[in-house]
Amino acid sequence: MVGSIAALGAGLAVIGVGVGIGLIGKGAMEGIARQPEASGKIQTSMIIAAALIEGAGLFGIVVSLLGL
Amino acid sequence: MFEATSRYIIIAALTFLFAPASLKAQDHSHDDQLESSTHETSQLAPADEGHNEIHGQTVDEKEFEITELIMHHISDSHEWHFFDWNSQPVSLPLPVIVYTKKNGFSLFSSGRFHHNDDGAVVHESSNGDRFIKVHDKIYLAEEESINNSYAHFSDSHEVTNTTPDADISITKNVFNMFLGAMIMLLLFAGIIRRYKSQVPKGVAKFVEPLVVFVRDDIALQNIGEKHYKRFTPYLLTVFFFIWINNVLGLIPGGANLTGNISFTLTLSLLTFVIVNINGNKDYWRHIFWMPGVPYPVRVLMALIEIVGVFTKPFALMIRLFANMTAGHIVILSLISLVFIFKTIWIAPASVILTLFIYIIKVLVAFLQAYIFALLTALFIGQATQEHDHH
Numbered sequence: 001m002v003g004s005i006a007a008l009g010a011g012l013a014v015i016g017v018g019v020g021i022g023l024i025g026k027g028a029m030e031g032i033a034r035q036p037e038a039s040g041k042i043q044t045s046m047i048i049a050a051a052l053i054e055g056a057g058l059f060g061i062v063v064s065l066l067g068l
Numbered sequence: 069m070f071e072a073t074s075r076y077i078i079i080a081a082l083t084f085l086f087a088p089a090s091l092k093a094q095d096h097s098h099d100d101q102l103e104s105s106t107h108e109t110s111q112l113a114p115a116d117e118g119h120n121e122i123h124g125q126t127v128d129e130k131e132f133e134i135t136e137l138i139m140h141h142i143s144d145s146h147e148w149h150f151f152d153w154n155s156q157p158v159s160l161p162l163p164v165i166v167y168t169k170k171n172g173f174s175l176f177s178s179g180r181f182h183h184n185d186d187g188a189v190v191h192e193s194s195n196g197d198r199f200i201k202v203h204d205k206i207y208l209a210e211e212e213s214i215n216n217s218y219a220h221f222s223d224s225h226e227v228t229n230t231t232p233d234a235d236i237s238i239t240k241n242v243f244n245m246f247l248g249a250m251i252m253l254l255l256f257a258g259i260i261r262r263y264k265s266q267v268p269k270g271v272a273k274f275v276e277p278l279v280v281f282v283r284d285d286i287a288l289q290n291i292g293e294k295h296y297k298r299f300t301p302y303l304l305t306v307f308f309f310i311w312i313n314n315v316l317g318l319i320p321g322g323a324n325l326t327g328n329i330s331f332t333l334t335l336s337l338l339t340f341v342i343v344n345i346n347g348n349k350d351y352w353r354h355i356f357w358m359p360g361v362p363y364p365v366r367v368l369m370a371l372i373e374i375v376g377v378f379t380k381p382f383a384l385m386i387r388l389f390a391n392m393t394a395g396h397i398v399i400l401s402l403i404s405l406v407f408i409f410k411t412i413w414i415a416p417a418s419v420i421l422t423l424f425i426y427i428i429k430v431l432v433a434f435l436q437a438y439i440f441a442l443l444t445a446l447f448i449g450q451a452t453q454e455h456d457h458h
Binding site: 044047048051054055059061062 | 285289383386387389390391394435438439442443446
């Protein structure tokens with residue numbers, strides 16, 4: 001039973017990360033559409049932000065894996 | 069001169085790669101032991117017990133343990149297992165180097181354990197130490213065996229044998245790391261020679277844009293013009309080392325090196341040391357005594373910033389580890405769907421999904437190397453930038 005709860009935790013962690021990265025993608029696309037010449041800089045900061053959010057999500061996944 | 073030596077290295081590398089075919093364990097005298105151990109495990113599992121007499125079928129009819137298979141695949145090992153041929157494992161045995169305070173070092177091949185992984189085969193070292201291997205970990209053997217195993221288990225199925233005082237074996241991951249380092253060495257030593265005529269040729273054409281990318285888009289942008297030249301070599305090394313090892317891990321049968329927490333720990337420790345050694349006065353003042361905020365807040369900020377010094381490299385470590393491990397787990401789980409549903413009709417979906425994830429993983433292999441180098445550059449930039457003060 002512990003195993004299934006741990007998997008649930010991983011799923012919950014992914015929800016947050018998915019929403020977060022989705023919002024970043026939305027923001028970046030809007031920014032690029034408005035200012036195509038700044039796309040390089042926007043992409044870099046988009047990837048940094050995505051990596052940081054993903055890191056937070058992966059903490060959750062690792063913890064739930066430990067409980068598996 | 070150099071060409072000749074590099075050719076020797078390539079030949080040596082190739083012999084290493086193809087050695088397993090000749091090293092394949094042909095020792096049939098231990099078949100009995102192997103057989104009896106599979107008997108025991110299959111009797112423990114509630115699989116069909118009717119066919120236990122015939123060796124070979126017992127293996128097939130053992131219940132498919134998906135978690136065990138995946139965990140075995142992503143963990144480190146003392147031998148490089150490729151595949152089973154006629155229910156004989158084909159693998160490259162790797163050297164075991166262990167140290168005990170009492171008797172000193174012993175060095176022997178993991179082939180001495182004859183693929184046994186539950187402590188039934190004892191290797192007696194020349195200095196008198198007796199070793200067994202249980203779940204890919206080396207233990208000291210107990211005096212007498214219980215259930216045909218020199219390992220003793222506690223009630224919660226944990227091995228109670230003492231471990232050697234130090235285990236610095238060349239395991240699968242270490243071997244893979246050497247391989248990655250060797251590829252890097254050959255690649256870049258070869259590229260240097262291609263620059264004799266100013267215009268890059270061959271593989272240099274492929275690598276030059278990447279080097280320029282790391283230098284301009286990662287180092288220069290985040291560290292700043294004044295200091296970036298000092299740190300570009302480290303960033304390039306980290307970038308290519310992680311990338312090459314990520315890709316090596318993606319090759320079927322490759323070791324999961326970048327998904328090993330010790331490996332990522334070492335890399336992030338290097339970043340931690342480099343960032344903090346190069347931190348200037350401003351960096352430390354912003355940590356311990358943040359300028360421009362009220363005094364009570366400064367104390368609070370100092371606490372948070374001190375924690376931040378450690379969480380940044382910690383996040384680097386976890387990010388690479390979790391990304392690569394998660395990727396391996398997903399690929400293996402998708403392939404295992406066929407065995408879970410026990411029908412071949414799930415195979416097309418499983419293969420297409422695996423292919424899809426695999427292509428994403430190729431992207432992630434690059435992206436993770438990029439992010440590691442980028443965040444390292446960002447931290448170095450924070451530590452070395454000069455603030456013009458208020």
